[in-house]
Amino acid sequence: xxxxxVIVGAGQAGFAxxxxxxxxxxxxxxxxxxxxxxxxxxxxxxTKKYLLGEMSFDRLLFRPQxxxxxxxxxxxxxxxxxxxxRDEKRVVMQDGSSLDYGTLVLATGSTPRRLPPSxxxxxxxxxxxxxxxxxxxxxxxxxxxxxxxIIGGGYIGLEAAAVARHRGLEVTVIEMADRIxxxxxxxxxxxxxxxxxxxxxxxxxxxxxxxxxxxxxxRVVAAELSDGTTIDVDFVVVGIGVAPNxxxxxxxxxxxxxxxxxxxxxxxxxxxIYAVGDCAILLWDGxxxxxxxxxxxxDQAEAAAAIIxxxxxxxxxxxxxxxxxxxxxxxxxxxxxGYDETLFRAGAREGAASIWYFKAGKFxxxxxxxxxxxxxxxxxxxxxxxxxxxxxxxxxASDLKQLLGLMK
Numbered sequence: 001x002x003x004x005x006v007i008v009g010a011g012q013a014g015f016a017x018x019x020x021x022x023x024x025x026x027x028x029x030x031x032x033x034x035x036x037x038x039x040x041x042x043x044x045x046x047t048k049k050y051l052l053g054e055m056s057f058d059r060l061l062f063r064p065q066x067x068x069x070x071x072x073x074x075x076x077x078x079x080x081x082x083x084x085x086r087d088e089k090r091v092v093m094q095d096g097s098s099l100d101y102g103t104l105v106l107a108t109g110s111t112p113r114r115l116p117p118s119x120x121x122x123x124x125x126x127x128x129x130x131x132x133x134x135x136x137x138x139x140x141x142x143x144x145x146x147x148x149x150i151i152g153g154g155y156i157g158l159e160a161a162a163v164a165r166h167r168g169l170e171v172t173v174i175e176m177a178d179r180i181x182x183x184x185x186x187x188x189x190x191x192x193x194x195x196x197x198x199x200x201x202x203x204x205x206x207x208x209x210x211x212x213x214x215x216x217x218x219r220v221v222a223a224e225l226s227d228g229t230t231i232d233v234d235f236v237v238v239g240i241g242v243a244p245n246x247x248x249x250x251x252x253x254x255x256x257x258x259x260x261x262x263x264x265x266x267x268x269x270x271x272x273i274y275a276v277g278d279c280a281i282l283l284w285d286g287x288x289x290x291x292x293x294x295x296x297x298x299d300q301a302e303a304a305a306a307i308i309x310x311x312x313x314x315x316x317x318x319x320x321x322x323x324x325x326x327x328x329x330x331x332x333x334x335x336x337x338g339y340d341e342t343l344f345r346a347g348a349r350e351g352a353a354s355i356w357y358f359k360a361g362k363f364x365x366x367x368x369x370x371x372x373x374x375x376x377x378x379x380x381x382x383x384x385x386x387x388x389x390x391x392x393x394x395x396x397a398s399d400l401k402q403l404l405g406l407m408k
Contacts, residue, residue: 004030004100016301031076047163051163089101110243127237148234154181158180162325174210260275262274265314267307277297278292295320299315299318332368332375333365334382339364341358343356351370
């Protein structure tokens with residue numbers, strides 16, 4: 001019987017788990033299985049500095065090739081698992097080969113939602129933004145003067161819009177909901193980000209969906225919108241959310257509910273199988289949630305590594321996120337799920353602001369726009385459990401350090 005640790009997925013979570021196992025001096029055999037042809041790499045810069053040509057791909061790699069050999073970590077690229085045979089503790093790959101495991105970790109991530117072919121989603125020139133291949137294809141499209149349509153006003157869509165404008169393209173963003181960032185941020189944050197994009201000449205059309213993409217010779221050339229208008233486009237970026245890659249787990253009979261269901265120790269319904277990162281749905285605030293972020297992928301993976309190595313400390317999520325658009329840095333501490341109240345605070349510098357979220361009177365998150373002090377303060381408050389003084393928050397002349405006075 002093997003004690004091999006098999007990690008399905010070579011993204012942020014999969015790599016972080018393997019690296020942590022070795023940092024903990026765990027010597028069991030480790031195999032990482034990744035579907036892409038490149039070594040594990042950072043994804044956030046793909047649609048920012050890499051797409052802008054400001055960062056080469058080799059700088060995105062977590063570690064060079066020799067790290068894997070030096071640390072006795074086998075990595076199988078351009079390979080994917082098609083079946084988990086739980087009764088035999090074995091995974092079967094697409095080429096028919098198999099691998100026995102003692103412990104299996106699913107770090108399969110998520111997949112961008114695509115437009116259906118019925119509305120032109122299969123036309124050339126229609127892209128999502130998730131991996132190196134996507135970024136390389138987009139780089140070939142982003143030439144000054146061309147017309148880009150961004151479908152979806154979430155963070156992915158707005159970041160793509162910012163890069164396209166930086167490259168000198170004409171950009172239109174359409175959002176079917178009442179406003180941009182409807183699912184992920186308060187109206188005050190959306191208002192700030194909308195104004196920033198409009199100041200950069202991005203056309204934002206809210207309450208506007210896509211009716212049909214129009215093709216010519218198999219390539220997109222226009223878009224018919226829900227308001228009856230038609231706009232000419234050279235290419236389209238689709239940013240309408242992601243779906244967890246949980247089909248493999250579902251077919252194996254594991255508990256799945258918009259992600260692989262895990263307990264506080266990252267274990268699935270099979271005690272030999274763990275799930276981490278975007279594909280896992282974890283315990284959160286009395287319910288369940290998926291945390292789609294680099295921070296969660298790393299922290300949960302490292303917590304799982306410690307547990308697999310014999311520890312018994314549950315994973316206590318401390319979410320934080322970020323989004324870079326133009327020269328604006330939006331930093332988010334906490335998770336605003338279920339908020340029922342917000343408080344706006346102007347920052348000390350021009351253009352700086354923060355939005356503080358509350359749920360049933362309890363502080364749960366902060367959005368900080370070019371306001372590092374608000375972000376750091378909010379993050380420390382969340383980690384300590386100390387509730388901020390509303391009077392201090394509401395007064396832009398007050399020093400946020402006062403809020404930390406109760407911390408020990």
